[in-house]
Amino acid sequence: MTVRIVIADDQDVVRAGFGALLDTQPDLSVVGSAADGAAAVGVCRETRPDVVLMDVRMPVLDGIEATRRIIAGTGAGPGGGPRIVMLTTFDLDEYVYDALAAGASGFLLKDMTAERLFEAVRVVAAGEALLAPTVTRRLIGEFVRLRPHTAEPSPLALLTPRETEVLRLIAEGLSNAEIAARLTVSAETVKTHVSRVLAKLGARDRAQAVMLAYEFGLVVPRSAGGTGSGARRSPW
CATH class of the missing domain: 3.40.50.2300 (Response regulator)
Structure with a gap:
């Protein structure tokens, strides 16, 4: 295609x-x-x-x-x-x-x-979401600075424990295949989890889901100017 x-x-x-x-x-x-x-x-x-x-x-x-x-x-x-x-x-x-x-x-x-x-x-x-490593660091730092806390109810409460784990891995920069390997499940299973995460969060795509993960504290950057908790984006 x-x-x-x-x-x-x-x-x-x-x-x-x-x-x-x-x-x-x-x-x-x-x-x-x-x-x-x-x-x-x-x-x-x-x-x-x-x-x-x-x-x-x-x-x-x-x-x-x-x-x-x-x-x-x-x-x-x-x-x-x-x-x-x-x-x-x-x-x-x-x-x-x-x-x-x-x-x-x-x-x-x-x-x-x-x-x-x-x-x-x-x-x-x-x-997939695509973020260059330096841009990812900049994004996280700005996000923490501009939106340190929110009083809104966390949509993350809608996720199951496995869906929460999948979101955390997405925020680390892992692809579906890499998440499947990490969790020892099939790529199709991961795809299903990702679809459910996006639907429950009302997220447009993986990039927006990652933003929500930081906004509601699921993933916490080490510092405002550093990479996030395991914030990795391969291969660039």
């Missing part, structure tokens, strides 16, 4: 370069591109891609607002709208949290290798 991709970036060389690389892969196909956020919204409406590579900083409409509009108009994930991966030149970009809160499924630096780009698109298309 071919993954359909839209590239949104205000730099011609980035759009052309990423497009040429992605089109070398038989299972990946670039179906559209845009030079600003407003155009990206329109292109996604027309082409209905599976994945959008979205620059954060663009003219007319920035990538965060474009992401928000795409998600609001189409939903996200299978049967809905595209998965959106934010692209940035800065590993300490101040918009990381806002981008994920807007509905992005991941965040990557533009200096990644070609192989990591390919794998990133495939991972997100398959429904």
Whole structure:
């Protein structure tokens, strides 16, 4: 099954370069591109891609607002709208949290290798959350700083002990296959657990579920600027 991709970036060389690389892969196909956020919204409406590579900083409409509009108009994930991966030149970009809160499924630096780009698109298309390690640390630190506590009832109380364990492993950055190996269960069983976790939490995807895990104290970072409790994201 071919993954359909839209590239949104205000730099011609980035759009052309990423497009040429992605089109070398038989299972990946670039179906559209845009030079600003407003155009990206329109292109996604027309082409209905599976994945959008979205620059954060663009003219007319920035990538965060474009992401928000795409998600609001189409939903996200299978049967809905595209998965959106934010692209940035800065590993300490101040918009990381806002981008994920807007509905992005991941965040990557533009200096990644070609192989990591390919794998990133495939991972997100398959429904996994994608966070670069330095970006993960930034996200957790900002989350702790901005939302140290919440008075709302914790939705984590709705989870069974096994579902809670699965969420904790998701927050550590493990894929379904890695969780299956850790718990000595089948990948299909893990997939079922993940689906139930997302449904009970009302989470759009794994990225939002991880945010809830930190917000309600299931996973506690070692420090506001450090990695979380086992916060690992492979391979980047």
